[in-house]
Amino acid sequence: MPDHTVWGQCDMMETVAPGAAAARPEGSRPGAVLRRAEARPIIEIDDVVKTFGAFVAVDHVSLTIREGELFALLGGSGCGKTTLLRMLAGFERPTAGRILIGGQDMTDTAPYDRPVNMMFQSYALFPHMTVEANVAFGLRQDRMPRAAIRERVREMLDLVELTPFAKRKPHHLSGGQRQRVALARSLAKHPKVLLLDEPLAALDKKLRERTQLELVGIQERVGTTFVVVTHDQEEAMTMADRVAIMDSGRIIQVDTPHALYEYPNTRFVAEFFGTVNLFEGQLVEDEPDHLLIRCDALANPVYVGHGISAREHATVWIALRPEKLAVSTTRPDAPHNWDRGIVEDIVYLGGISTYHVRLDGGALARVTTQNLERMSAPEITWDDVVYVSWRPDNVVVVTS
Amino acid sequence: MTTGSDTRARAERLWARAGGGDGGPRLTRLQRLAARFGRGAVIGVPYLWLLLFFLLPFLIVLKISFAEFRIGVPPYTPLLEWLEGGYLQIRLALGNYLFLGQDPLYISAYLSSLKVAAVSTLIALFIGYPMAYAIARASPSWRAVFLLLVILPFWTSFLIRVYAWIGILKNNGLINNALMALGLIDDPLPLLNTEISLYVGIVYSYLPFMVLPLYATLEKMDVSLIEAAADLGCRPLRVFLTVTLPLSMPGIVAGSMLVFIPAVGEFVIPDLLGGADTLMIGKVLWSEFFTNRDWPVASAVAIAMLVLLVIPIVIFQHYQQRQAERAEET
Ligand SMILES: Nc1ncnc2c1ncn2[C@@H]1O[C@H](COP(=O)(O)OP(=O)(O)OP(=O)(O)O)[C@@H](O)[C@H]1O
Numbered sequence: 023m024p025d026h027t028v029w030g031q032c033d034m035m036e037t038v039a040p041g042a043a044a045a046r047p048e049g050s051r052p053g054a055v056l057r058r059a060e061a062r063p064i065i066e067i068d069d070v071v072k073t074f075g076a077f078v079a080v081d082h083v084s085l086t087i088r089e090g091e092l093f094a095l096l097g098g099s100g101c102g103k104t105t106l107l108r109m110l111a112g113f114e115r116p117t118a119g120r121i122l123i124g125g126q127d128m129t130d131t132a133p134y135d136r137p138v139n140m141m142f143q144s145y146a147l148f149p150h151m152t153v154e155a156n157v158a159f160g161l162r163q164d165r166m167p168r169a170a171i172r173e174r175v176r177e178m179l180d181l182v183e184l185t186p187f188a189k190r191k192p193h194h195l196s197g198g199q200r201q202r203v204a205l206a207r208s209l210a211k212h213p214k215v216l217l218l219d220e221p222l223a224a225l226d227k228k229l230r231e232r233t234q235l236e237l238v239g240i241q242e243r244v245g246t247t248f249v250v251v252t253h254d255q256e257e258a259m260t261m262a263d264r265v266a267i268m269d270s271g272r273i274i275q276v277d278t279p280h281a282l283y284e285y286p287n288t289r290f291v292a293e294f295f296g297t298v299n300l301f302e303g304q305l306v307e308d309e310p311d312h313l314l315i316r317c318d319a320l321a322n323p324v325y326v327g328h329g330i331s332a333r334e335h336a337t338v339w340i341a342l343r344p345e346k347l348a349v350s351t352t353r354p355d356a357p358h359n360w361d362r363g364i365v366e367d368i369v370y371l372g373g374i375s376t377y378h379v380r381l382d383g384g385a386l387a388r389v390t391t392q393n394l395e396r397m398s399a400p401e402i403t404w405d406d407v408v409y410v411s412w413r414p415d416n417v418v419v420v421t422s
Numbered sequence: 423m424t425t426g427s428d429t430r431a432r433a434e435r436l437w438a439r440a441g442g443g444d445g446g447p448r449l450t451r452l453q454r455l456a457a458r459f460g461r462g463a464v465i466g467v468p469y470l471w472l473l474l475f476f477l478l479p480f481l482i483v484l485k486i487s488f489a490e491f492r493i494g495v496p497p498y499t500p501l502l503e504w505l506e507g508g509y510l511q512i513r514l515a516l517g518n519y520l521f522l523g524q525d526p527l528y529i530s531a532y533l534s535s536l537k538v539a540a541v542s543t544l545i546a547l548f549i550g551y552p553m554a555y556a557i558a559r560a561s562p563s564w565r566a567v568f569l570l571l572v573i574l575p576f577w578t579s580f581l582i583r584v585y586a587w588i589g590i591l592k593n594n595g596l597i598n599n600a601l602m603a604l605g606l607i608d609d610p611l612p613l614l615n616t617e618i619s620l621y622v623g624i625v626y627s628y629l630p631f632m633v634l635p636l637y638a639t640l641e642k643m644d645v646s647l648i649e650a651a652a653d654l655g656c657r658p659l660r661v662f663l664t665v666t667l668p669l670s671m672p673g674i675v676a677g678s679m680l681v682f683i684p685a686v687g688e689f690v691i692p693d694l695l696g697g698a699d700t701l702m703i704g705k706v707l708w709s710e711f712f713t714n715r716d717w718p719v720a721s722a723v724a725i726a727m728l729v730l731l732v733i734p735i736v737i738f739q740h741y742q743q744r745q746a747e748r749a750e751e752t
């Protein structure tokens with residue numbers, strides 16, 4: 023894998039999609055990632071297949087989730103995230119493969135015997151029980167002494183700040199409060215792993231963004247392993263230590279949000295995880311220290327500062343993140359890594375602006391720049407002829 | 423009973439739930455007027471129907487129950503009579519009702535009707551619940567087939583189906599013949615005209631009324647609640663007792679009422695399938711009317727039965743309303 027230090031943590035913090043990484047709690051996560059890299063695996067999914075009739079919902083998935091980590095399953099609708107999660111909870115039985123939880127084979131263990139709990143997308147709160155009784159439900163099944171149950175329920179309601187609502191029925195609560203009851207209920211039994219199926223999907227945008235951070239905070243406090251299913255890329259970036267990207271039942275890439283963003287292994291990941299400019303091209307030179315790629319859509323060849331050792335003249339794609347492109351009115355004099363175009367659109371977003379540049383070859387390039395100066399008059403406007411350029415180490419090359 | 427504004431509010435709620443609503447501000451005044459008229463007609467027609475075909479006959483029966491028996495046409499005395507000298511005489515004979523209280527026949531017939539209805543309801547519940555549960559959890563295509571099978575008997579006349587049971591249960595009927603052919607018994611079992619055949623008949627006839635409301639509540643129930651309970655460490659039997667059963671209570675109440683209420687007044691089944699000593703108020707009513715031809719006493723029996731049955735209906739209504747209010751809050 024290429025050297026991480028080029029980009030550094032701060033670089034990424036400023037450049038990814040607005041609101042996502044910037045909202046991450048400072049400091050704690052990167053350290054946590056490193057610490058957890060050596061943690062023991064808590065869930066091992068070993069070549070699991072799940073079919074419904076002839077339809078393959080989960081296709082040879084192998085995955086290791088480590089203790090204490092906040093792991094996200096990210097993918098589009100119908101890609102099998104829920105099915106995978108339900109197999110971890112024990113509601114579906116894998117057609118083939120094994121699932122180990124805490125080192126024990128639990129492929130055929132019933133849900134009520136597994137040391138995992140699930141937070142349902144619909145919350146699945148028992149409508150005929152009070153908030154308190156909902157949280158106590160799991161503890162009652164363990165025949166815990168009454169006083170201990172009461173103590174634990176109090177603790178959980180404190181954690182999610184719902185103590186004043188203990189005696190209410192779920193239908194007297196707001197959506198956000200219900201979500202927190204569901205969280206408290208599923209955490210009450212000290213599960214080894216908490217499974218969350220789109221835990222925030224039912225909340226509105228504002229509340230969702232706040233709750234993402236709350237969830238991360240709670241996860242850090244209780245230290246439980248969280249597996250979160252989501253179809254929202256920003257949500258996965260905000261919350262997760264590591265993310266698995268799924269597509270039609272398969273896992274495409276598993277990595278930290280940073281690595282997924284900067285080193286996607288396929289076009290799919292590059293496009294799914296953030297915004298990207300993709301250009302198809304032919305490999306012209308493939309040396310250990312550099313690559314030369316010619317793209318039909320780009321006037322000049324693309325020079326990359328590392329080799330990929332692919333076959334000669336192979337078809338490759340170059341992925342350029344909008345914030346790693348520069349736009350200027352002066353013509354660069356380098357022989358490669360730039361192109362000319364006309365500004366078609368400027369999207370002003372306050373902190374950043376996105377230029378939509380129609381390149382001479384016909385392709386559209388999106389370039390974001392930061393608006394650092396408050397009063398400066400924008401020097402580039404609509405229909406200007408501009409030059410789009412990038413550094414050799416800012417190019418990501420993927421072969422599929 | 424409910425007040426006028428109460429009824430109106432409820433009707434409006436129903437209307438809104440049915441997708442009516444106020445229709446937003448874009449409606450013209452004419453359209454709104456038409457809508458209001460339409461609303462009035464929709465609500466008015468059933469009320470008119472009830473008035474004509476329920477309330478009027480009921481009032482006539484009520485009137486007869488306060489008359490006295492006489493030989494003639496009609497076979498009861500009038501309540502109002504013009505006397506000479508311009509007197510209007512009203513004669514309310516309460517004797518019929520007092521007679522019901524005095525003659526142990528009526529009281530024991532009432533009690534035994536209640537008992538038969540209660541036992542039948544319980545049996546129907548125990549058979550109907552698993553049926554409804556299985557249908558609700560079947561795949562959608564099978565669900566339609568099963569529901570059709572539950573409703574199918576209604577396409578045959580009720581009387582014919584009861585007669586069919588005679589053919590099944592009688593001494594040389596289907597069951598006894600089969601058992602004797604297998605050599606399991608030497609003499610036919612007395613099945614027909616016993617308590618057994620009575621319960622078989624009632625439970626068989628009213629089972630769909632138990633299954634359908636139960637199915638409706640079970641089908642609506644969120645399966646993820648059951649999964650959540652299992653996820654929290656609950657074994658299947660406890661899941662049923664702590665989650666499924668409490669949440670299907672509205673269906674249990676509705677189904678039980680639908681079986682219990684008509685079973686109390688049932689006449690045909692005890693007459694055809696029941697024993698000679700089967701005492702049910704429907705049968706007493708029939709013989710009072712057609713054998714004794716004592717219309718006033720028969721009417722009093724009918725009114726007393728109605729009052730007895732209205733109580734559970736009111737309880738049921740109250741329960742349903744509370745349920746509806748609860749549903750509205752969510
Ligand atoms: N019980 C089932 N029977 C048949 N097909 C199923 C069943 N459960 C899921 N599937 C199919 O499996 C595929 C994956 O479903 P799944 O619910 O896991 O998707 P998902 O990734 O969670 O999607 P979403 O984001 O929409 O929730 C879907 O195409 C779905 O139709």
Ligand SMILES: [Mg+2]
Nearest residue numbers: 103104105219
């Ligand atoms: Mg899903």
